[in-house]
Amino acid sequence: MTTSLWRQHILPFTLLLGLLAAATLAGDYLLHRLNLVWVGRYLGIPGTILIIGSLVYSLRKRRVITAGNPKTLLTLHEIGTWLGSLMVLIHAGIHFNAILPWLATLAMGVNVISGMVGKMLLKRSRQHVQGQREHFQLRGVSRGEVEQAVFWDAVTLDAMTQWRKVHIPIFIVFAVLSLGHIISIFLFWGWI
């Protein structure tokens, strides 16, 4: 049980987060090594576009749009926000001049981590409750008694699904801070 928890859930989570950190460091190192630091300045743009693009999943989920397979869109949302965040992290680099974009980066980090934790913990808990139900059913326990036995676990699971309510406010903070940063840069560049 402990091995499976570690191997199936904690290890992939750690690897995926570790990979984000390692790829950020490697990307930043390469850009500096190849004298392409200016590329990092513009990486904020494709990164932002990728993150906005991944929001198609939210539109589909809320039925604002009806086309597209929700499962595929969820996978694209997970890959897109991860890759977009990587680009934004390389873009942020190790320059420390302004507070606003760093607050945006912090909110983005919380957003990415909450998304990953939610995905992995929820899956694990669902499996746990399902496994318990099957275990009781196999032992011939009646349906009502099974529901009673898994009641508190089911309530906990229900509470965990509320995690989405945290993921979204954090996203809004992230979006507002990023917008402030982007508008100020565009004003500075004379693009608007």
Ligand code: HEM
């Ligand atoms: C359209 C998208 C974006 C554009 C055009 C953009 C542009 C820029 C520019 C020109 C700089 C200054 C770079 C330098 O001084 O070398 C910068 C810095 C930075 N950006 Fe962005 N950015 C974008 C999106 C984002 C997003 C979404 C985030 C975070 C969530 C972000 C976080 C940062 C950070 C942390 C810095 C470093 C600030 C510092 O020097 O203290 N950027 N960005």
